[in-house]
Amino acid sequence: MRRNRIISPPREDLDRLRQPLTPGERVVLEFFDAHLDPEWEIYCQPHLNGLRPDFVLLNPWVGIAVFEVKDWNLDAMHYFVPAGGRDLHGRKDGKSFSLAAQNPVTKVNHYRDAVYKLYCPRLKQNAGFAAVTAGVIFPFADSRRVRDLFAGFLTRDENDPLARYQPVSGRVELAAGRMDLIMPESQRQHSMLMREDIAADLRGWLVEPDFSVTQRRPLEMDANQRQLAETRTESGYRRIKGPAGSGKSLVLAARAARLADEGKSVLVATFNITLWHYLRDLVVRALKVRGGHRNVVFVNFHSWCKQVCMEVGWSEAYDELWKSGDGASVMEAALPSLVASAAAEEDSPRYDAILVDEGQDYRPLWWDTLRRFLKPGGEMILAADATQDVYGTAQAWTNEAMAGAGFRGAWAQLDVSYRLPPATLPLIQSFVTSFLPEEGVELPSPPQASLDLFPVSLRWVQCTSQHRIETCVTEIVGMMRRTGKALANADITFLAADASVGAMVVSALADRDIASVATFAPDMQERRREKMAFYMGDARVKATTLHSFKGWESPLLVIYVDENAGERSLALVYAGLTRLKRQQAGSAMTVICSSALLRDYGSTWPDFIEKGPLATL
CATH class of the missing domain: 3.40.50.300 (P-loop containing nucleotide triphosphate hydrolases)
Incomplete structure (x- = not known):
C-alpha cells in the first residue's frame, strides 16, 4: 500500500458508508491504490453537486479520471441494444426492459462533461477536455464482451488514439495489473493542461460533507x-x-x-x-x-x-x-x-x-x-x-x-457551547446584550480549549437591498474557495429570513450551474415537501430559511439579514449566528446585511466590508 495517498472517505470509514462499496468497487479501490502513483488522490462515491460517480481520481499535475464500476455478470441475463434503438436493454425470464438509467457509459460521459464544463472552469477550452478520463470497469466480466455490448455508446473506436480517454476494461486487465490499459493517462508524469488551482476547484465538490463524516461517529458528551x-x-x-x-x-x-x-x-x-x-x-x-x-x-x-x-x-x-x-x-x-x-x-x-x-x-x-x-x-x-x-x-x-x-x-x-468556534463567542455575546431582552437570555460559555484549535473566518458584508442577490451569490461562490481539504462545497449553507429572497438566490446559483437543496417554494404545500426532504448529507449546497435551520449546524454559513430586521427577527438573527459549527480544519461564516440597525455591530467583525449606501429601516 502506498503511503501518504489521499483516500476519501478514509479506509477506516468505508465499512460505515450509507451506501457500502460493492465487491467490485472494493476490488477496483485496491487496484487503484496498489498501481497508481501516490500523487493520485482517490475519491470513493464523491459528492459532486448532486452527481455520485463511483470513483474520481485526481492528480494536480497530470489529470482527472471519472470511473463507473459495474459488478454485472453478463451471463445472468441477456444484455442488448435493440435494432435501431439507442438504449441498453435487458431480457430475463422472457421479459425485456430498459436499462438506460444504469448504462455506465452514458453516466460516466455525463460526469466527464460536468467536470470539464462546470467544476473545473479553468481548464483550457476544448483542449482541456483531454485532461479528463471517463472510464468504465467491469471487474467480473470480459472486457471484449463489454466493448462489443457498449460499442454504440462509445464515441471512439478502440483503435482511435483518443479512445485512451474513454477506456473500457474488465477482469483480465485487473488481474494482470494493467494500469496502462485501465487508465492510459495514469502513465503520464506531467500535463500542461493541469495545475493545482484547477485541482482545488474540483476538490471542493469531491470532499465528503462534514455531516456525512459526522454521521459515522458516536455521540460525544461531557x-x-x-x-x-x-x-x-x-x-x-x-x-x-x-x-x-x-x-x-x-x-x-x-x-x-x-x-x-x-x-x-x-x-x-x-x-x-x-x-x-x-x-x-x-x-x-x-x-x-x-x-x-x-x-x-x-x-x-x-x-x-x-x-x-x-x-x-x-x-x-x-x-x-x-x-x-x-x-x-x-x-x-x-x-x-x-x-x-x-x-x-x-x-x-x-x-x-x-x-x-x-x-x-x-x-x-x-x-x-x-x-x-x-x-x-x-x-x-x-x-x-x-x-x-x-x-x-x-x-x-x-x-x-x-x-x-x-x-x-x-x-x-447546560452552560458550555461545544458547537461554536471560541472566537465567535464574544461577537455573539455582544449581539445578545445589544439587541435581545435581558429576561431569559442564555449566554454561551466557551469550553476549556485553545482558540487555535478551531480557526474561523468571520465576515460581515453591509450592502443595499438592491444589491442583495448578487452579493449573496458572490459570497456563496467565494465560500467555495475555502473548500477542498476537509470541507466540501456541500457543507455550504445559505440562510435567509425571507423565502422569496432565498428563491432568487437559489435561481441565481442555478444560472451558474450550482445545484442546491432548498426550501423556498412559493406554494406552501410544495415548501412543506421540500422541508421534509431537506437533508444535510445531500451532495448539493444547502439553502433554507433561518426558521427552518433552528437546531441545525454547519461549518460553512452564509446568512442574509434584510432591511426589516426588527425585535422578533433579531432573535432569529441570533439563532442564525449560533448555527456555525467549529472544526479543527476551520469554519467560516459570512453575513450579508441590508439593515442599518446592525451596521455598527457588523463593523466590529474581523472582516467588515461596506458596499454602496446604507439601507434604511
Missing part, C-alpha cells in the same frame, strides 16, 4: 450531558435549558436512543419540520441495539396532531376545524384541544417517553396535549433556549404554567 442522557427524575419529568450549541439536542437524542434500546416507545416532537431529520440522525448515531430505531417516532407537532386524528377516526372533525377558523387560531389552540380530547379514544397512541426539542417554540397547551398520550410511569423532557424565542412563545412559560406542566425543582442547566 459528564453533565451524559448524566442527563442516562438518568431520569423521580417524577419522570425533566426540563433542560442552555444556550445554543450546549448540547440540548444531543442529550435529547441520546436519551431517546437509550430508551429505544430498552424496547420502549419514544415520541420525539419538534415545531420545526426540518429539525426532526437532524434529531433522527443523532439518535441513529447513539443507538446500540439493532432495529432500535423502530421504537422512535419523529414528528412535527402539528403533523402529529393530524396523525392522531386519522388514527382515532376523527378525520371529519379535523377537516371541519380548518373550515371554521383561520389557520393561526386552529394551529395555536383549536387543533391541540381537539387532539387532547382524542386521548380518551381507545385507538389513540401511547408512548413510554415524549421528548420535545426547541421547547421555547411550544405553547403550554401543546405540551399539555402531548402529556395526555404518555403511558403511566413514562417520562417527558422539555429542552429550551429562551434566547431563540423567534415566535414569541417563550413568555407563555410562566412559573404557573410550569407548575401545571408536571415539573418539579429547578431546570437542568
Whole structure:
C-alpha cells in the first residue's frame, strides 16, 4: 500500500458508508491504490453537486479520471441494444426492459462533461477536455464482451488514439495489473493542461460533507450531558435549558436512543419540520441495539396532531376545524384541544417517553396535549433556549404554567457551547446584550480549549437591498474557495429570513450551474415537501430559511439579514449566528446585511466590508 495517498472517505470509514462499496468497487479501490502513483488522490462515491460517480481520481499535475464500476455478470441475463434503438436493454425470464438509467457509459460521459464544463472552469477550452478520463470497469466480466455490448455508446473506436480517454476494461486487465490499459493517462508524469488551482476547484465538490463524516461517529458528551442522557427524575419529568450549541439536542437524542434500546416507545416532537431529520440522525448515531430505531417516532407537532386524528377516526372533525377558523387560531389552540380530547379514544397512541426539542417554540397547551398520550410511569423532557424565542412563545412559560406542566425543582442547566468556534463567542455575546431582552437570555460559555484549535473566518458584508442577490451569490461562490481539504462545497449553507429572497438566490446559483437543496417554494404545500426532504448529507449546497435551520449546524454559513430586521427577527438573527459549527480544519461564516440597525455591530467583525449606501429601516 502506498503511503501518504489521499483516500476519501478514509479506509477506516468505508465499512460505515450509507451506501457500502460493492465487491467490485472494493476490488477496483485496491487496484487503484496498489498501481497508481501516490500523487493520485482517490475519491470513493464523491459528492459532486448532486452527481455520485463511483470513483474520481485526481492528480494536480497530470489529470482527472471519472470511473463507473459495474459488478454485472453478463451471463445472468441477456444484455442488448435493440435494432435501431439507442438504449441498453435487458431480457430475463422472457421479459425485456430498459436499462438506460444504469448504462455506465452514458453516466460516466455525463460526469466527464460536468467536470470539464462546470467544476473545473479553468481548464483550457476544448483542449482541456483531454485532461479528463471517463472510464468504465467491469471487474467480473470480459472486457471484449463489454466493448462489443457498449460499442454504440462509445464515441471512439478502440483503435482511435483518443479512445485512451474513454477506456473500457474488465477482469483480465485487473488481474494482470494493467494500469496502462485501465487508465492510459495514469502513465503520464506531467500535463500542461493541469495545475493545482484547477485541482482545488474540483476538490471542493469531491470532499465528503462534514455531516456525512459526522454521521459515522458516536455521540460525544461531557459528564453533565451524559448524566442527563442516562438518568431520569423521580417524577419522570425533566426540563433542560442552555444556550445554543450546549448540547440540548444531543442529550435529547441520546436519551431517546437509550430508551429505544430498552424496547420502549419514544415520541420525539419538534415545531420545526426540518429539525426532526437532524434529531433522527443523532439518535441513529447513539443507538446500540439493532432495529432500535423502530421504537422512535419523529414528528412535527402539528403533523402529529393530524396523525392522531386519522388514527382515532376523527378525520371529519379535523377537516371541519380548518373550515371554521383561520389557520393561526386552529394551529395555536383549536387543533391541540381537539387532539387532547382524542386521548380518551381507545385507538389513540401511547408512548413510554415524549421528548420535545426547541421547547421555547411550544405553547403550554401543546405540551399539555402531548402529556395526555404518555403511558403511566413514562417520562417527558422539555429542552429550551429562551434566547431563540423567534415566535414569541417563550413568555407563555410562566412559573404557573410550569407548575401545571408536571415539573418539579429547578431546570437542568447546560452552560458550555461545544458547537461554536471560541472566537465567535464574544461577537455573539455582544449581539445578545445589544439587541435581545435581558429576561431569559442564555449566554454561551466557551469550553476549556485553545482558540487555535478551531480557526474561523468571520465576515460581515453591509450592502443595499438592491444589491442583495448578487452579493449573496458572490459570497456563496467565494465560500467555495475555502473548500477542498476537509470541507466540501456541500457543507455550504445559505440562510435567509425571507423565502422569496432565498428563491432568487437559489435561481441565481442555478444560472451558474450550482445545484442546491432548498426550501423556498412559493406554494406552501410544495415548501412543506421540500422541508421534509431537506437533508444535510445531500451532495448539493444547502439553502433554507433561518426558521427552518433552528437546531441545525454547519461549518460553512452564509446568512442574509434584510432591511426589516426588527425585535422578533433579531432573535432569529441570533439563532442564525449560533448555527456555525467549529472544526479543527476551520469554519467560516459570512453575513450579508441590508439593515442599518446592525451596521455598527457588523463593523466590529474581523472582516467588515461596506458596499454602496446604507439601507434604511
